[in-house]
Amino acid sequence: MLTQENLNRIEEIRKRYATSQAALLPVLWIAQEQEGWISEEMMREVGKLLDLPYGHVLGVVSFYTMFHSEPLGKYHIEVCTNVSCMLRGSDGILKAIEHHCGVKPGETSADRKWTVSEVECMGACGGAPMLAIGEEYYEGLTPESTEKLLGSLK
Amino acid sequence: MERYILPDIPDYSAIDVYEQHGGYGALKKALGMKPEEVTDEVKKSSLRGRGGACFPTGLKWTFMPKQSTKAKYLCVNGDESEPGTFKDRQILELNPHALIEGTVIACYAMGITTAYIYLRGEYGKWIRMLQKALDAAYAKGYVGEKILGSGFSTNVYLHKGAGAYICGEESALMNSLEGQRGYPRVKPPFPAQFGVWGCPTTINNVETICNVPLIINKGWEWYSKIGAAKHPGPILVGVSGHVNKPGVFEVPTGELLTDLIDKCAGGVPGDKKIKAVIPGGSSTMILRGEAIEGVRMDADSLKAAGSSVGTAGMIVMDETTDLIRVISRISKFYYHESCGQCTPCREGTGWIWKILKRFELGEGQMKDIDLLMDIANSIEGNTICALGDAAAWPVQSMIRRFRDEFEKRVKPAAVAVAS
Numbered sequence: 001m002l003t004q005e006n007l008n009r010i011e012e013i014r015k016r017y018a019t020s021q022a023a024l025l026p027v028l029w030i031a032q033e034q035e036g037w038i039s040e041e042m043m044r045e046v047g048k049l050l051d052l053p054y055g056h057v058l059g060v061v062s063f064y065t066m067f068h069s070e071p072l073g074k075y076h077i078e079v080c081t082n083v084s085c086m087l088r089g090s091d092g093i094l095k096a097i098e099h100h101c102g103v104k105p106g107e108t109s110a111d112r113k114w115t116v117s118e119v120e121c122m123g124a125c126g127g128a129p130m131l132a133i134g135e136e137y138y139e140g141l142t143p144e145s146t147e148k149l150l151g152s153l154k
Numbered sequence: 155m156e157r158y159i160l161p162d163i164p165d166y167s168a169i170d171v172y173e174q175h176g177g178y179g180a181l182k183k184a185l186g187m188k189p190e191e192v193t194d195e196v197k198k199s200s201l202r203g204r205g206g207a208c209f210p211t212g213l214k215w216t217f218m219p220k221q222s223t224k225a226k227y228l229c230v231n232g233d234e235s236e237p238g239t240f241k242d243r244q245i246l247e248l249n250p251h252a253l254i255e256g257t258v259i260a261c262y263a264m265g266i267t268t269a270y271i272y273l274r275g276e277y278g279k280w281i282r283m284l285q286k287a288l289d290a291a292y293a294k295g296y297v298g299e300k301i302l303g304s305g306f307s308t309n310v311y312l313h314k315g316a317g318a319y320i321c322g323e324e325s326a327l328m329n330s331l332e333g334q335r336g337y338p339r340v341k342p343p344f345p346a347q348f349g350v351w352g353c354p355t356t357i358n359n360v361e362t363i364c365n366v367p368l369i370i371n372k373g374w375e376w377y378s379k380i381g382a383a384k385h386p387g388p389i390l391v392g393v394s395g396h397v398n399k400p401g402v403f404e405v406p407t408g409e410l411l412t413d414l415i416d417k418c419a420g421g422v423p424g425d426k427k428i429k430a431v432i433p434g435g436s437s438t439m440i441l442r443g444e445a446i447e448g449v450r451m452d453a454d455s456l457k458a459a460g461s462s463v464g465t466a467g468m469i470v471m472d473e474t475t476d477l478i479r480v481i482s483r484i485s486k487f488y489y490h491e492s493c494g495q496c497t498p499c500r501e502g503t504g505w506i507w508k509i510l511k512r513f514e515l516g517e518g519q520m521k522d523i524d525l526l527m528d529i530a531n532s533i534e535g536n537t538i539c540a541l542g543d544a545a546a547w548p549v550q551s552m553i554r555r556f557r558d559e560f561e562k563r564v565k566p567a568a569v570a571v572a573s
Contacts, residue, residue: 016311018225018351024333029275029314050333063335063493066275066317082237083436083483084394084469120319120487121237121436122276125394125467126401135278 002045006030010049020050024060028067037068065119073108073115075153077101078132081118084125089142093129094118096143100150155380157404158388159364160248167283169290172251178296180367184259185304190220192263196366199374200386204241205231205322205359206435206464208385208453211366214356217346218264224353228261228269229331232360233315233322235274236435237487238467241390242360244402246273246280249364250287254310256366258297261308264356268309271360272327275316285312319491323539324357326493337495338539361390381406382452389466391451393419396426396472407452414451415470426472430556434464436484437544439551443473461551477559481552482510488545496537502529503545510549513563523560527553 002010009030014023027050031042038046043057061067077097081090098104101114108115124130127139131146138149165171172178184192197212218226230253234242245253257269273281288310291297299307313331315321321330325339328350349355365387369377378386389407391414394400398420405414411431415421422428428443433451439461441449449459456463471480489503506529512518526549534546553560 016309018353019332021333022331022351025314025316025330028316052333056334059335060333064275064316064318066315081483082487083432083480084238084400086479086483087395087469087471087475120490121235121239123234123240123243123274125238125240125392125469128394128400132276137279 002031002042002049003034006034007049021052021056023050024052024057025064028057028061032067037071039069043069071112073112075113075133076115076117077150078117078119078122079105080120080122080124080128080130080132082121084121085128085130088128090129092143093131093141093146096146097131097150100147155388155404155406158368159252159361159390160244160402160404166248167250167287169251169287169294172249176371177251177367178255178291178294180370181255181258181262181296182302184262184370185302185306189263189265192259192370195374196263196369199365199369199377200384201362201365201369201377202385202453203359204361204365204389204465206236206437208463211358211362214346214358215260215264217344218266218354218356219346220265222265222354225268225351226264226266227350227353227355228257228264228266229324229327229350229355229357230257230269230271230360230363231322231324231327231357232271232273232277233319233327234360234465235319235322235491236437236465236467237484238392238394238432238435238469239465240392240394240467241402241465243277243280244390245360245364246277246284250284251291252364252367253284253360254288254291254297256363257310258301258308259366259370260356260358260363261310262301262306266356267307268311270311270313270331270350272313272315272321272331274322275314278314281312281314288312318493319487320493320539320541323541326539327357328355335493337493338541340538382408382450382454385453385463389451391418392465392467393470394468395470396422396428396475397470398423405451408450408455411446411449411451411468414468419470422470422472424472426474428470429473429475430471430477430480432469432471432548433461433466435467436469436487437547438462438464439547440477440555441551442555443471445555477552477556478510478513478563481548482507482514484548485510485545488541492541492545496542498533498536499542499545502533502542505529506545506549513560516563516565518560518564520561520564522564523553523557526560 105118130139201211202208321336326336330336345355403418485507530546530549533542
């Protein structure tokens with residue numbers, strides 16, 4: 001259930017667009033920010049709110065890689081392995097992450113502390129290799145600094 | 155050269171500092187001109203879009219109908235996701251007010267009262283920086299109702315994407331803004347006739363828009379003399395890969411690629427030889443290291459060299475680089491990002507990646523090299539949007555210019571059978 005505060009935010013956001021459908025991405029962002037992921041129940045609620053069929057909402061959620069229809073671990077480690085990062089050692093970064101978290105890309109650890117994802121270019125090629133945790137970018141990594149970073153997360 | 159898009163001024167992202175250095179002066183000046191005079195100034199400046207297609211910006215603005223019974227919209231494209239490209243992020247962080255000022259000037263020139271700046275979802279932190287700058291601009295009357303006491307009003311909203319490369323394609327961006335999957339649209343109709351919600355719409359890249367205040371402030375004649383004559387102005391070049399100091403560098407267009415690598419990015423570590431350079435983001439055609447001599451970062455020079463400026467995201471690869479792995483990774487990207495609407499792209503990108511995976515493992519076959527070329531040729535030009543071409547060009551150019559790299563990865567037994 002969306003909180004009253006978020007429902008108020010959504011009312012404001014809707015005014016920016018000519019149709020209520022256009023508020024879908026911003027509303028899904030708010031929903032995900034509130035719950036950490038977007039459940040079927042939430043998709044149905046968002047659909048009702050914006051007068052959209054559930055199928056449309058599901059179609060949009062499943063199209064965009066940043067919307068999660070499964071719950072994630074406490075820390076979502078996204079490591080870029082695209083060319084600029086690959087050339088500067090993202091293999092070693094990914095290995096360090098797998099070693100520390102005990103999971104492969106696409107998996108969540110049993111204790112639900114880590115979700116690891118291999119992602120496409122994050123627009124930080126000047127700081128390659130890099131990873132992101134939430135909105136924070138960590139750049140110019142080495143396997144050692146990656147290990148240290150992950151070790152600092154409780 | 156003096157830097158204009160990313161000036162070397164501390165705290166330039168703060169509105170007071172921006173104003174102290176003449177910020178929002180271009181907006182004041184523009185509001186004193188007729189809208190068509192503003193468009194004309196941009197047209198004469200020869201500014202070309204910085205999002206990849208190098209389309210003349212002023213000309214694009216003239217496509218918008220002057221009289222329209224429908225609302226008109228501006229979408230500023232900040233969905234930068236082309237591998238090797240990281241310039242817009244620098245603008246959001248270091249010079250957000252130039253983006254806001256340019257957006258409002260563009261709206262004034264085209265009679266637009268609503269603009270959306272579409273930003274890639276991964277840039278959450280930088281979107282908040284821009285929102286802060288936008289709030290400050292609203293508070294000072296540079297955006298919103300009756301801007302600076304004139305009769306002109308326009309609203310600017312930020313719209314956050316959610317991790318789809320294809321939404322950087324202008325018609326997919328519009329569908330995404332409308333709350334749909336980011337599927338590109340068939341053109342025509344073009345956005346200026348039938349854009350967001352069926353209304354006249356112009357889409358400009360973030361960096362392109364940041365050039366607009368500069369042109370208005372200094373005049374088209376001044377601007378058109380910077381850099382390459384047919385593709386003038388300052389340009390943000392990202393240099394990444396095997397260089398000592400990767401980063402974004404503001405230079406006049408027409409800078410030598412070798413200078414960008416050696417002087418700006420500090421050369422190649424260990425003074426190794428350069429094997430290959432991707433000059434403008436991963437979709438642009440790869441060049442052999444020895445072929446970049448004398449080539450310049452502008453549309454004409456790179457075209458003559460057999461590639462393109464793209465988003466000016468250069469990826470440098472030294473002599474130790476496994477190019478088969480590079481092209482395999484690039485192909486995986488386009489396969490992942492294909493929206494799936496058009497069969498040649500949806501299927502072809504996957505086939506290409508699977509075949510390249512075999513080469514990566516040393517299990518390629520000689521006939522696969524031609525097969526790869528055939529698939530790439532079948533994608534190019536046969537899809538709704540340019541993602542198909544973007545997937546095909548790197549493969550075609552890699553085979554044309556580095557065929558030996560593929561041949562080296564053919565399985566020995568397969569060689570015997572073929573001969």
